[in-house]
Amino acid sequence: MAVAVLALIPLAYVATYVVVIGPVELWQLVARPRIVELLRNTITLAAACMAATAVLGVGLAFLVERTDLPGRRVWHGLLVAPLAVPAFVNGYAWVSLDRSVHGFAGAFGVVTLSYYPLVYLPVVAMLRRLDPALEESAWSLGHSRARTFRTVVLPQLRPALLGGALLVGLHLLAEFGALSLLRFPTFTTAIYDQYGSTFNGAAATAMAGVLVLLCLVLLLADLRLRGDRRYARVGRGAARSVVPVPLGPWRLPVLATVGAVVGLAVGVPAISLVRWLVVGTSTQFPLAELTEALVATVALALAGAVVTTLAAIPVVWLAVRHRGRLSTLIERSTYVANALPGIVVGLALVVASLRLVPVVYQTATLLVAAYAILFLPRAVVTVRAGLEQAPVVLDDVAHSLGLGPIATARRVTLPLIAPSLGAGAALVFLAISTELTATLMLSPIGTRTLATEFWSASSELRYGAAAPYALLLVLVSIPATVLLMRTDGPAAQAEDGVVPGGPA
Numbered sequence: 001m002a003v004a005v006l007a008l009i010p011l012a013y014v015a016t017y018v019v020v021i022g023p024v025e026l027w028q029l030v031a032r033p034r035i036v037e038l039l040r041n042t043i044t045l046a047a048a049c050m051a052a053t054a055v056l057g058v059g060l061a062f063l064v065e066r067t068d069l070p071g072r073r074v075w076h077g078l079l080v081a082p083l084a085v086p087a088f089v090n091g092y093a094w095v096s097l098d099r100s101v102h103g104f105a106g107a108f109g110v111v112t113l114s115y116y117p118l119v120y121l122p123v124v125a126m127l128r129r130l131d132p133a134l135e136e137s138a139w140s141l142g143h144s145r146a147r148t149f150r151t152v153v154l155p156q157l158r159p160a161l162l163g164g165a166l167l168v169g170l171h172l173l174a175e176f177g178a179l180s181l182l183r184f185p186t187f188t189t190a191i192y193d194q195y196g197s198t199f200n201g202a203a204a205t206a207m208a209g210v211l212v213l214l215c216l217v218l219l220l221a222d223l224r225l226r227g228d229r230r231y232a233r234v235g236r237g238a239a240r241s242v243v244p245v246p247l248g249p250w251r252l253p254v255l256a257t258v259g260a261v262v263g264l265a266v267g268v269p270a271i272s273l274v275r276w277l278v279v280g281t282s283t284q285f286p287l288a289e290l291t292e293a294l295v296a297t298v299a300l301a302l303a304g305a306v307v308t309t310l311a312a313i314p315v316v317w318l319a320v321r322h323r324g325r326l327s328t329l330i331e332r333s334t335y336v337a338n339a340l341p342g343i344v345v346g347l348a349l350v351v352a353s354l355r356l357v358p359v360v361y362q363t364a365t366l367l368v369a370a371y372a373i374l375f376l377p378r379a380v381v382t383v384r385a386g387l388e389q390a391p392v393v394l395d396d397v398a399h400s401l402g403l404g405p406i407a408t409a410r411r412v413t414l415p416l417i418a419p420s421l422g423a424g425a426a427l428v429f430l431a432i433s434t435e436l437t438a439t440l441m442l443s444p445i446g447t448r449t450l451a452t453e454f455w456s457a458s459s460e461l462r463y464g465a466a467a468p469y470a471l472l473l474v475l476v477s478i479p480a481t482v483l484l485m486r487t488d489g490p491a492a493q494a495e496d497g498v499v500p501g502g503p504a
Contacts, residue, residue, distance in 0.1 A: 386420025
């Protein structure tokens with residue numbers, strides 16, 4: 001409940017402001033042609049990118065995990081690599097190389113290339129844990145590989161697929177940096193324009209209210225599609241290796257396709273950064289400023305990742321182990337703020353801190369709280385995917401052997417979901433290291449991060465000066481990306497129902 005209350009502070013801020021505005025003025029602010037245009041842009045881009053990342057993520061995961069694609073381990077690493085390139089850095093790379101990349105087409109391409117790993121990674125993890133006997137049974141009944149994938153494999157991928165697509169949709173609702181660089185107006189870019197140019201809080205808050213409604217639509221759709229199925233199992237079936245599907249004459253086209261995705265998602269940003277580092281007239285390497293921004297970024301990202309992941313554990317535990325309306329409501333409440341721009345979350349925390357806890361205003365504590373509110377869904381989705389596959393019967397066995405609830409969680413459940421905890425923390429670390437607006441609003445005076453310094457230079461079209469900060473952002477993201485790539489190890493033991501040091 002405490003986590004849910006913290007996550008709902010921005011929603012309370014928006015709701016309170018909407019009530020103060022009143023229904024008449026609110027309708028006048030919302031019922032405008034510009035709002036209709038922004039609504040169409042936001043919904044169209046979100047729907048298109050969610051569909052594209054779902055198809056791309058599932059397709060690439062299947063090629064890497066279930067076919068004889070040459071160099072699958074190498075391709076897996078390269079396909080995860082876009083997570084190390086923030087979306088606004090990707091947008092900067094494309095715009096700085098080709099000014100014609102803008103509008104819907106540019107936003108759709110850049111965002112899809114930046115966010116498809118959010119679907120790809122959980123789907124890969126689930127494919128590695130599926131029992132191949134189920135597919136073999138379908139083949140023995142005369143089902144084709146395509147029908148088996150559609151009727152047997154895809155339904156089992158539902159938690160990972162829906163969770164990843166939900167994260168993509170929520171991120172798109174709140175995305176500012178990349179869409180601003182690509183000149184594609186959405187509710188979020190319009191909210192920043194309102195606050196930044198005219199300081200029209202009423203109009204900006206009204207648009208934030210519309211974003212909340214869109215978020216609720218996404219959450220209800222995800223809840224309806226997810227259903228109440230259980231995906232945990234006990235046994236050694238999933239530990240068997242799967243016979244790869246031979247690509248045959250499709251090998252070269254598939255290799256070309258996967259290579260094209262990697263080239264567009266990773267190659268273009270790399271070329272752009274190298275180009276501006278070498279030929280940029282404003283390029284410089286202020287070591288003191290770079291070191292200060294690097295240390296601040298890593299420290300804040302580590303603190304935020306630990307706090308956010310710890311906050312996600314009780315929420316996920318309730319949602320999976322004690323299903324019900326209250327637990328579902330608590331879990332869903334953690335997603336709402338993720339659809340709001342960072343500037344709205346920042347304003348909400350400024351107001352709340354000044355009225356309730358003035359001592360935390362402009363401290364790192366308030367900034368870490370903002371990170372937890374903004375990126376809690378990343379941890380919740382990832383940890384839930386792991387706990388869904390941790391069999392409840394193992395807890396029962398531990399209890400029958402005399403272990404209490406805390407000891408059972410420590411020795412059985414937490415080791416089972418350890419890979420998911422690491423993946424969730426890594427995802428949050430990546431998000432915090434590239435967060436911009438909440439950091440600008442809430443950070444202690446004098447605090448500078450790589451993202452804020454990069455944005456300051458790139459917004460002034462000093463691409464050369466921005467390049468070193470962008471390069472450091474990528475380098476900082478690499479360890480977390482490598483951690484996300486390591487989805488086996490402890491997970492393999494979890495698939496067998498065996499936990500090191502546990503009584504199960």
